[in-house]
């Protein structure tokens with residue numbers, strides 16, 4: 001059973017603007033437009049105060065924030081004054097842990113040394129750089145505005161400013177050569193002092209340009225066996241470079257796991273502010289009740305809400321089954337596995353499925369810790385769906 005006062009608290013801040021819309025991206029991102037900085041600060045501030053009231057109303061015994069994450073969109077384009085105010089206000093309202101992790105996502109083409117020194121000065125202590133590919137051919141395919149030279153400049157220079165650097169890379173494209181990828185990844189890791197990597201395989205998301213192209217046969221996806229091969233080879237390279245694989249797509253040097261994402265995977269409490277952001281809180285009035293707050297997606301709608309309008313687009317109360325499914329889905333992403341005493345109702349797990357998966361050595365289950373075997377992590381979603389009783 002979840003005990004609320006043992007939960008950590010995170011803050012996610014969404015910035016919805018980018019220089020251009022990438023053809024594969026279904027995040028809530030829109031091409032840059034002129035904004036009224038004060039109006040945006042006011043809206044973020046109102047939401048922070050409102051969420052503090054929600055925490056109190058739901059009897060959530062919150063301590064300090066242990067992470068803040070500026071995600072997007074492209075938050076490296078965010079006016080510094082807005083970032084600074086959000087950090088001031090949230091620190092006053094909630095308090096910051098002494099070792100708080102404050103991440104900002106940055107795109108290599110909006111990298112500017114002076115600006116990044118200022119970002120560090122105002123409190124950003126972790127930078128997540130959207131490298132996306134180590135090859136110009138695929139950067140072009142992904143519609144990115146930067147090239148590999150921009151990647152190298154941004155990554156090397158940022159390392160001289162920040163003590164905690166992460167990069168996002170998409171790999172295993174349809175016609176990608178495994179040997180070429182191996183060389184690119186090794187060369188990049190040798191040249192840069194990175195602390196964390198997120199390596200994703202391309203997914204085709206509904207509503208994107210890639211979705212239409214895929215359905216017309218203009219673009220293709222790599223086959224599953226080759227995708228597994230790319231995954232295994234990449235895992236081995238990262239192990240050689242002393243990265244610990246701690247989640248299906250995430251690798252960290254010792255002491256540099258992303259605390260913010262761990263809060264999602266461990267189903268802690270988090271507040272989400274900004275267009276389209278969502279937050280989830282466990283209510284201590286009822287230990288099985290989890291509430292999700294979903295913000296208006298459209299940036300103009302979100303920023304222009306006034307005091308008399310609905311604060312959120314949607315507030316949903318999860319029932320026990322939905323909460324437990326989510327706790328399982330998220331927790332099993334972690335290589336350490338999930339302590340199933342976190343579930344409200346253990347019978348969500350189908351025992352026949354559990355025994356079958358154990359026999360096939362796809363999962364292990366010892367002393368309450370349920371874990372997916374390393375080689376089968378890539379099939380995570382289908383394994384979890386098979387495990388759960390409908």
Ligand SMILES: C[S@@+](CC[C@H](N)C(=O)[O-])C[C@H]1O[C@@H](n2cnc3c(N)ncnc32)[C@H](O)[C@@H]1O
Pocket residue numbers: 018024025026027071072073074075105106107129130131132168169170200201202203204205
């Ligand atoms: C919000 S986006 C990052 C924001 C930042 N503007 C950027 O593009 O670098 C988070 C990450 O999700 C990954 N991503 C987004 N869409 C994806 C897709 N369709 N397939 C695989 N990875 C994707 C990218 O690596 C991206 O860096």
Ligand code: SF4
Pocket residue numbers: 017018019020021022025026027029072073074107130
């Ligand atoms: S820059 Fe990032 S958030 Fe913006 S459209 Fe591209 S992938 Fe999406």
